[in-house]
Amino acid sequence: MERSTKTVKRRKGMLGVLALVAVVAGLCWSLLVAPPDAYQGEVQRIMYLHLPSILTAYLSYFLVFIGSGMYLWKRDNKDDLLAHAAAELGVLFTALTIIEGSIWGKPTWGVWWTWDARLTLTAILLLIYAGYLMLRSSIEDEQRAASAAAILGILGFLDIPLIHMSVYWWRTLHQPPSILRPDKAPWENVHPAMLTALTISFVGFLLLYFYLLSLRYRVGEMRQEIKALRLERGV
Amino acid sequence: MTLLRQAYLLLRKDLLLEWRRRDSLLTMFFFGTLLLFVFHFAFDMPPDKVVELAPALLWLAFLFTGTLGLAQLFQAERDNHCLDALLLSPLDRGALFLAKSAFNLILMLLVESVVIPLFWILFNLGSWNLLPQLFLVTLLGTLGFCVLGTITAAITLRARARELLLPLVLFPLMIPVILATIRCMEMVLRTGSFGDAIAWLRLLIGFDVIFLTIGVLIFDWVIES
Amino acid sequence: MTLLRQAYLLLRKDLLLEWRRRDSLLTMFFFGTLLLFVFHFAFDMPPDKVVELAPALLWLAFLFTGTLGLAQLFQAERDNHCLDALLLSPLDRGALFLAKSAFNLILMLLVESVVIPLFWILFNLGSWNLLPQLFLVTLLGTLGFCVLGTITAAITLRARARELLLPLVLFPLMIPVILATIRCMEMVLRTGSFGDAIAWLRLLIGFDVIFLTIGVLIFDWVIES
Amino acid sequence: MRLTVKQLAKAYGYLWALRHFDLTLSPGEFVALLGPNGAGKTTLLKLLAGLTPPTAGVIELDGRPLTGTAIAERGQIGLLAPAEHLYDQLTAVENLRFFTALYDKDSSASALDSALLQVGLSTRARDYVGNLSAGMKCRLSIAKWQLLDPGLLLLDEPYGVLDGSGIDLLENFLKAHCARGHIVIMASHHVARALKLCDRALILHQGRLQFDQRKQTPWPAFEHAFGDFLPRSGP
Amino acid sequence: MRLTVKQLAKAYGYLWALRHFDLTLSPGEFVALLGPNGAGKTTLLKLLAGLTPPTAGVIELDGRPLTGTAIAERGQIGLLAPAEHLYDQLTAVENLRFFTALYDKDSSASALDSALLQVGLSTRARDYVGNLSAGMKCRLSIAKWQLLDPGLLLLDEPYGVLDGSGIDLLENFLKAHCARGHIVIMASHHVARALKLCDRALILHQGRLQFDQRKQTPWPAFEHAFGDFLPRSGP
């Protein structure tokens, strides 16, 4: 028991160190090695954070879905913990994406925000999972909160493709695609150094994400352990 | 079989309560109409622009009316812990889901069948001949709203800031329906027929089917929670 | 004097409850933001038109958010017949009115102070320098809303289809305020200063004063009923 | 404190819940309000508390009529309805503090703590009232009215959820309350206990006052008037 | 109908409301559930009724575990909580009709009327339940469970609001119910009556089962175990 927790701790520590190294490496690469973008210049370097952060967010929401499903099926609190932790991180990373994007958008588009389909979609994701967290926090009984949230975690995830579709059609089927579409970014003539930078920082973000996830999950576990202990002592 | 029998019992009970004192129906109807006026005042539209905004206004009116209706959906079960009485009984949760969605649907359709023509008159839009198509779109949209709404109403049932939380959870999930119905209506109004609106219609139908099935499947857990 | 003391007591109690679990505040904030999106989907506006519609959108968002907030206003009093406990006590009804309006006002202002800047960013309206004026207008409008809203919330307190009835009663009464604030904002946004907006502003102030006094005076009867 | 009720009547729809009700109480009287289900006890108490407007008749405290706007008088009237009139989301002590402050009574921490100690809730002082058991809520109400010390205390079926020691608590409190010259009116089906405490008994039946006498032992008149309502299965 | 409870436990926050609770009941047993305020009686009844999920332990009816999804079993369990579980906006008879139909029992007008007649509500059959007095609601609940005839009937403090004849009604119903081989568990503070009816007594204290014996007269063991909770002021 003792040893196993120790080893877990050590593993987690190593994960953290790895994440740190990878992120730093990614930063160096994207800031120093990778050449500035032909059209956008230095600003474009934000992409090396932008894309990884949103992709980690997607991953996070998928984990929420898995955790919720497992919880409803097995009624195991650990799954609920996972879903909860993932939801919080997902919101965090989505918010990051939006912030980075806005910072990027100001110089390139001249605006902080535009109603481009993809941006809108991101914002909606943020709202859905913010609602998820609100729902959790506003139901007294833990078990009830857990299963209610699980339902939402499933509904929300299943709804994402539909939302995605509708939002994109709304922009394409309806009015002519605006010039501001992010995917208009010069994807064709990507410099190999750009790709490597992107991959490295992506790996960094993944490691960071899982490190944070493990921490957040641990916090949840500790809460339960504290409760168990206090129950044993009978306060 | 028992599923349907029980659903019927519950639905009859709700309809009876509603029939007794037509609160919800009347208030929803008046509120829907009222909203049209509020919107009208809010952005004072030149008559020609109304036609473009018509679907948005209509559907927003339905959305908010419906949401307030949903806040009422489980009221009778909330007083005196009647929900516990139902959970205690040999009631299939799926039946509860079907009954409540059906009840909600009936209310909404009644309201809409009055508000839409009224809207046409108030903002004297010509194209009466298009009403059938529009009703179809509305029907599909409303179905999706009621199904998803019932689920969200159920999961927010025991939450604290219920009235606020319900729409907060519901609206983002509803966005496909909102977009689909409104765009669909717009196209029908503009072109006078479903043309490329078909794509939206498909989306709507898909949405309805998906969430109806999900609802029946997971409502056990929904209501236990 | 006791009036203010009691009002303070009640307000402190409500703030404590709200502080415990920031439900209402957070949910209202998110919901307000959400509404901006919903509206944008509903009538999807070309960037240039947004400036014209901005005030209307903002105010509708506040109106709906606030209304859902009002549905919560007397929640704590409704459970366990706590309202009876208050009516039983030597509490000046006016104090209850003041406390509730103040609480509602605080919530709304907090929400608005976040939503307005967000709105500016989302619809990238340039004129940041106008925000102070607009905040003033919003403040006056919100005050009117909270005062009138508290009265209506009290009237519909024991009604059955409360959530529905409240806005049904409130909105028609609110229409002057809505009009005044929206038109006022529009002018400020267009001309860049109060100019002929003053007239609307006066109307707003007058409205607030009138309803505040009426409220304190008639709240006795309102709440007894 | 002197209570005078003249020709009080309350109609619900087509039904007289209370009618032709006259009563005069002098300081320190303890009145037991008896009667079968639906007799009108709760209705009478609500009327006296001013929670529902009478259809006819007047209620006077020390000669001053009790109307909806008589703020000062209200402070003199207390209604102990077990497990009601408390804020679920406030802790026990916060409830007491709020109400004592509202009634302008001593709301010092020491006073509240001692009150809670008396009713055996000092360990639960910081729990939300919503999390207390039925009997605990009733005990808390006792503490509340002990602190608010109303000149006229109305009780509606207080025995229902109290355990043995709780009953002792209540009865000692009520005795002391009367001894200080306050009036107590207790509606209860627990006839034996009510008779033991009271020094005057009222019997309501179908909204009419059937019987009103000061206590005497033995009390054949009461036996006769009440006999029909006593359970066959003995006490 | 046979009830088996193994190591049942329920924790609220940091507090065990019930713990290490074992019980086996055979057909026709009448169990009195006693204990001071906050002992865990209501919690136990809620758990048995399946209205709150247990923290640990299993409940079995005739060997089949009672889970959230065991629809058929639920029909066998009844919880008589006075003045609850009735639709205020439906009339007395409509309430009975709805529930009998839901439980698939005889919902013929004659059956309902006779049930109402028994509990003395035939004159109020067409009044809204919300307009009935507390005791009348309790009587209606009695009629309801008489019609639904559950194999396991749970009662939580039924005496509170009943008058003399109401108590007779209840007790005769309960006796008859047991006689038909059904199990009855009644939580009450009305010790004298509970002991008179029961043929087995449980005493809960702080969530633990302190005492569990079949009835015998005289019963020194019970006196000893319960003594502390009895009111000083006698019955």
Ligand code: HEM
């Ligand atoms: C608030 C602002 C922004 C948000 C919320 C946002 C959101 C997103 C999202 C969600 C993706 C992933 C799309 C997918 O793969 O499904 C993405 C990718 C991308 N974004 Fe942004 N973005 C924002 C601003 C910008 C700006 C200002 C630029 C550059 C002008 C930009 C350029 C890109 C590029 C190049 C990609 C990756 C290439 C691609 O997937 O097509 N974004 N953004």
Ligand SMILES: Nc1ncnc2c1ncn2[C@@H]1O[C@H](COP(=O)(O)OP(=O)(O)OP(=O)(O)O)[C@@H](O)[C@H]1O
């Ligand atoms: N919803 C809840 N949340 C937190 N604690 C609770 C909750 N319900 C009950 N408790 C606690 O569980 C314990 C047992 O409560 P319970 O209602 O079962 O007691 P009881 O035996 O019914 O008491 P009474 O005789 O007063 O009804 C109490 O300490 C109570 O504070």
Ligand SMILES: Nc1ncnc2c1ncn2[C@@H]1O[C@H](COP(=O)(O)OP(=O)(O)OP(=O)(O)O)[C@@H](O)[C@H]1O
């Ligand atoms: N809100 C109401 N609307 C209509 N009728 C009512 C209402 N409240 C009470 N009644 C009727 O008034 C009569 C008296 O009710 P009340 O509650 O005063 O009786 P009670 O003496 O308290 O009975 P119990 O001993 O059961 O509490 C009853 O016939 C009841 O049906």
Ligand SMILES: [Mg+2]
């Ligand atoms: Mg009563």
Ligand SMILES: [Mg+2]
């Ligand atoms: Mg209890």
